[in-house]
Amino acid sequence: MKTVVLKFGGTSVGSIDRIKKVSNIILGYKKKKNKVIVVSSAMSGVTNDLIKKSKLISNQFNEAEYDVLVSTGEQAACALIAGRLSHLGLNSRSWMSWQIPIITDGPYKSSRIDKIATKELLKYINSGGIPIITGFQGINIHSRLTTIGRSGSDASAIMLAKFLKADECIIYTDVEGVFTTDPRLHKKAKKIERIEYDEMLEMSSLGSKVMQPTSVQDAKLNIIDIRVKSSFINKPGTLITKSFKKKDFSDQIITGISSTKNDAKITIAGVKDKPGVAAHIFEPLSKNLINVDMVVQNISLNGKETDLTFTIKSEDIKKTEKIIRENKNITYKKISFDKDLAKVSIIGVGMITTPGITYRMFKALASEKINIMVISTSEIKISVLISSKLVKKAITVLHKEFKLD
Numbered sequence: 138m139k140t141v142v143l144k145f146g147g148t149s150v151g152s153i154d155r156i157k158k159v160s161n162i163i164l165g166y167k168k169k170k171n172k173v174i175v176v177s178s179a180m181s182g183v184t185n186d187l188i189k190k191s192k193l194i195s196n197q198f199n200e201a202e203y204d205v206l207v208s209t210g211e212q213a214a215c216a217l218i219a220g221r222l223s224h225l226g227l228n229s230r231s232w233m234s235w236q237i238p239i240i241t242d243g244p245y246k247s248s249r250i251d252k253i254a255t256k257e258l259l260k261y262i263n264s265g266g267i268p269i270i271t272g273f274q275g276i277n278i279h280s281r282l283t284t285i286g287r288s289g290s291d292a293s294a295i296m297l298a299k300f301l302k303a304d305e306c307i308i309y310t311d312v313e314g315v316f317t318t319d320p321r322l323h324k325k326a327k328k329i330e331r332i333e334y335d336e337m338l339e340m341s342s343l344g345s346k347v348m349q350p351t352s353v354q355d356a357k358l359n360i361i362d363i364r365v366k367s368s369f370i371n372k373p374g375t376l377i378t379k380s381f382k383k384k385d386f387s388d389q390i391i392t393g394i395s396s397t398k399n400d401a402k403i404t405i406a407g408v409k410d411k412p413g414v415a416a417h418i419f420e421p422l423s424k425n426l427i428n429v430d431m432v433v434q435n436i437s438l439n440g441k442e443t444d445l446t447f448t449i450k451s452e453d454i455k456k457t458e459k460i461i462r463e464n465k466n467i468t469y470k471k472i473s474f475d476k477d478l479a480k481v482s483i484i485g486v487g488m489i490t491t492p493g494i495t496y497r498m499f500k501a502l503a504s505e506k507i508n509i510m511v512i513s514t515s516e517i518k519i520s521v522l523i524s525s526k527l528v529k530k531a532i533t534v535l536h537k538e539f540k541l542d
């Protein structure tokens with residue numbers, strides 16, 4: 138008898154009709170004599186609505202209350218699924234994170250799952266019950282509700298698979314699997330059959346929304362295979378698993394292309410070129426939880442002054458500008474801001490051993506007259522910052538250049 142964890146995302150449980158369909162999928166696993174654990178997200182749009190409400194109440198909404206508020210969507214979805222399964226004659230009940238409990242660590246809004254108690258859950262599963270568990274939420278050592286970051290139900294499923302020693306963890310979503318790039322942005326995107334954790338981690342951190350980055354990290358650390366598949370159509374999907382590609386040879390050098398939106402670029406011109414200046418600039422940004430992404434510092438022409446460029450999310454521009462203007466520890470000549478930018482990245486372990494990938498990427502972008510503003514690289518990815526208007530064009534030309542079409 139296999140134990141399977143099934144996670145359903147927002148669109149998969151987005152309406153009563155969808156919940157009925159998802160219940161039939163669960164029934165299918167039960168008929169095949171599996172032990173089934175279900176993790177659900179909130180119905181699509183619900184979490185966003187709750188976040189909007191929190192902002193209307195206060196622009197500094199208490200973070201602990203924020204977690205109580207935004208995790209309610211999962212409670213409703215779980216009750217609806219459990220209710221439907223009972224209607225179908227199955228033994229099922231909802232479990233909130235605090236009833237299990239799923240213990241988290243770290244700050245409100247972005248906690249991480251630390252431990253999951255399994256005794257009661259296992260008793261229930263072994264007696265034939267199907268627990269429907271709230272994704273996204275946990276409880277901390279102070280017995281207060283927490284959430285584990287947007288799209289966190291993915292991580293809830295993976296950690297439940299770990300603690301329950303499940304044989305399979307299946308992430309049901311609204312696309313057929315992980316594609317070479319977002320299939321909604323590029324029609325020629327192809328489904329990937331198998332992808333390594335490291336590549337998936339880069340793809341999701343660089344904007345491929347299909348899996349939450351933290352969840353991929355949890356899967357990698359605990360060596361849990363993930364299958365991503367559609368809740369709309371029964372096809373094999375994508376397997377996310379440990380390293381399997383030979384590092385010395387690969388005909389497919391690039392595995393996927395990711396993109397972000399709403400990036401902004403800040404250039405501080407004429408800052409002193411001496412040790413400690415960059416730290417003085419970034420310290421208050423980090424204290425104010427502003428996520429700095431790409432950073433470039435130009436070589437100083439006169440040995441005294443230099444320009445520093447970095448990227449943040451557009452919604453943080455005002456806050457960042459205020460912090461820099463009020464920073465008494467730095468001097469500069471000019472500060473400039475650019476918004477409506479996007480980061481496009483190519484990802485693939487094949488680039489470790491294949492020279493010339495950077496050149497091919499830049500040449501392909503140049504052929505479409507796409508101007509690159511900032512570049513950053515790691516062993517298995519190259520990212521460029523471009524105008525957000527050109528993202529589709531960039532993905533199209535790169536997808537073709539690296540033979541992903």
Ligand code: ADP
Pocket residue numbers: 145146147148149178288309310311312314315316317318319320321344345346347348393
């Ligand atoms: P869920 O609600 O099931 O968690 P998400 O919206 O979080 O679903 O993730 C699925 C979406 O991710 C898809 O609808 C798709 O538009 C987007 N996406 C972005 N990049 C990719 C990719 N490389 N492969 C598949 N889907 C992607």
Ligand code: ASP
Pocket residue numbers: 146147178179184185210272273286287288289290291
């Ligand atoms: N409902 C939460 C969100 O929208 C968690 C999730 O969907 O995984 O971020």
Ligand code: MG
Pocket residue numbers: 146288291346347348349
């Ligand atoms: Mg998701």
